[in-house]
Amino acid sequence: MARSSPVFEQPKSFRASRRWGRGYTVETTDVVVIGAGFAGLVAARELGRSGHSVIVLEARDRVGGRTWTNHALGHDLELGGTWVHWVQPHVWSEMTRYGREIVRSPMAEEAYWLGAGAEVRKGTLADFTALIDEGQRQIIADALAMIPRAVDPTVGGITERDQLSLQQRLDEIALDDEARSANESVWVGHVNAPLNEVGLSSALRWASAAGGHWPLMHEASATYRVVGGMSGFTAAIAADVPGDIRLNSTVTAVEHDATCAVVSLSDGRQLRAQRVVMTLPINAVDTIKVTPVLPDAWVRSNRERVASQGFKVWIKVRGRLPRFFAYASQHHAISVLKSEFVEDDHTILVGFGADHRAIDITSVEQVNAALGVWRDDLEVIGVAAHDWMKDPLSQNTWMTHRPSQLTRDLSELQQADGVLHFAGCDTADLWGGFIDGAIESGLREARLVSASLAT
Numbered sequence: 001m002a003r004s005s006p007v008f009e010q011p012k013s014f015r016a017s018r019r020w021g022r023g024y025t026v027e028t029t030d031v032v033v034i035g036a037g038f039a040g041l042v043a044a045r046e047l048g049r050s051g052h053s054v055i056v057l058e059a060r061d062r063v064g065g066r067t068w069t070n071h072a073l074g075h076d077l078e079l080g081g082t083w084v085h086w087v088q089p090h091v092w093s094e095m096t097r098y099g100r101e102i103v104r105s106p107m108a109e110e111a112y113w114l115g116a117g118a119e120v121r122k123g124t125l126a127d128f129t130a131l132i133d134e135g136q137r138q139i140i141a142d143a144l145a146m147i148p149r150a151v152d153p154t155v156g157g158i159t160e161r162d163q164l165s166l167q168q169r170l171d172e173i174a175l176d177d178e179a180r181s182a183n184e185s186v187w188v189g190h191v192n193a194p195l196n197e198v199g200l201s202s203a204l205r206w207a208s209a210a211g212g213h214w215p216l217m218h219e220a221s222a223t224y225r226v227v228g229g230m231s232g233f234t235a236a237i238a239a240d241v242p243g244d245i246r247l248n249s250t251v252t253a254v255e256h257d258a259t260c261a262v263v264s265l266s267d268g269r270q271l272r273a274q275r276v277v278m279t280l281p282i283n284a285v286d287t288i289k290v291t292p293v294l295p296d297a298w299v300r301s302n303r304e305r306v307a308s309q310g311f312k313v314w315i316k317v318r319g320r321l322p323r324f325f326a327y328a329s330q331h332h333a334i335s336v337l338k339s340e341f342v343e344d345d346h347t348i349l350v351g352f353g354a355d356h357r358a359i360d361i362t363s364v365e366q367v368n369a370a371l372g373v374w375r376d377d378l379e380v381i382g383v384a385a386h387d388w389m390k391d392p393l394s395q396n397t398w399m400t401h402r403p404s405q406l407t408r409d410l411s412e413l414q415q416a417d418g419v420l421h422f423a424g425c426d427t428a429d430l431w432g433g434f435i436d437g438a439i440e441s442g443l444r445e446a447r448l449v450s451a452s453l454a455t
């Protein structure tokens, strides 16, 4: 990197002009990692274990980022990322390392969906699977031709078809109204976005990662929870970081040149580091003033926003209900609903929708009304949710691309800009947007940073 900055050409005056803690010098470290989600924690652990001094700066008062196990409605509920699977190699390696167990989310005894004219249909899991099978198979039939190796998601036929939205691809497939609506709502559950705004690439990447087998893709993304919760998992990784993790530390600016970077916090503190690893989601990256400006792909995709814009909500209803799942249409406020905990006097459901603006997920009344599309026998007595889209530190749920973003931006998002490195689930090759992808990206950048510091 040929850029230089007056700040770094005059280190003495720079140091003298800034106050750190009780002294008057800027604190120094080999590496600053911004963010203590899965990507940041794993990157910091690897860097610390490689012998580098590392400081993690996290704006929240907890580690875990978009994973957060919160006690609410009488249960430990995952407000963010939840399900993991052994076809996700990076997360599974961490599961093994920290001795984590899995528990299966309940198998449904009943299924509800909407027929033609929006009348409610009721059947079994097998009935619903048969209804969506043709649509699911067709949409991902060419997944292995489009993305032959899921670890190289921008190589293959996808380069020709990345401009297609998932909706456009669905519209190419001949389905009756009932099967179409069911398939669409299933995809909302996966991509957390209106289907006309999300790239076909998201469906193809996941299908490719699951060997082109759609039931495995579903199982991988919504079946097995981690015993002890995601917060227990990230606490175990955090305890293993041989460095300092500083909570309540909001980074406001990063200035970098060819040799080092100065990281500024909202309280005026500053740190000087040889390398910085940023792990912010694409949508939130503009909350930090970076000088020189971020690479084009970051600026461009941040301005566009990624496709995902939905929500997840936990719902407590009165009474012990048979375990069920329900799909409405992609246009209903809640498109997907399923039982997660069944107790003697109540049942806990989890719901997903494509647009977080379509419903106030903190309102018992609005959620109760939304469930009315399937059943009028449900009485909502509590809700619990975190609106990740409104949260300035995430501004997103799990990342899915808009059409063309994958092949246009991913490779560039992975490139370091001099001493500034980028990790985070949005930059992953394999399970982009997932916990697995966050871990992959942390491992990748730790390796690259370590190698660059060794030269």
Ligand SMILES: Cc1cc2nc3c(=O)[nH]c(=O)nc-3n(C[C@H](O)[C@H](O)[C@H](O)COP(=O)(O)OP(=O)(O)OC[C@H]3O[C@@H](n4cnc5c(N)ncnc54)[C@H](O)[C@@H]3O)c2cc1C
Binding pocket: 034, 035, 036, 037, 038, 039, 040, 057, 058, 059, 060, 063, 064, 065, 066, 067, 079, 080, 081, 082, 083, 084, 221, 222, 249, 250, 251, 252, 279, 280, 281, 284, 287, 288, 311, 312, 388, 393, 394, 396, 397, 398, 399, 423, 424, 425, 426, 433, 434, 435, 436, 438
């Ligand atoms: C509702 C929901 C459901 C999900 N379900 C699943 C699932 O079932 N399975 C799955 O695999 N994935 C799921 N995901 C996605 C998964 O949670 C994410 O892929 C993963 O947690 C992202 O980790 P990360 O480290 O890349 O980013 P993050 O977890 O977002 O970490 C970035 C960190 O940077 C911090 N930060 C931001 N700005 C600053 C700043 N200025 N200064 C300091 N720190 C800052 C943030 O507070 C955050 O802790 C879900 C996500 C959501 C929201």
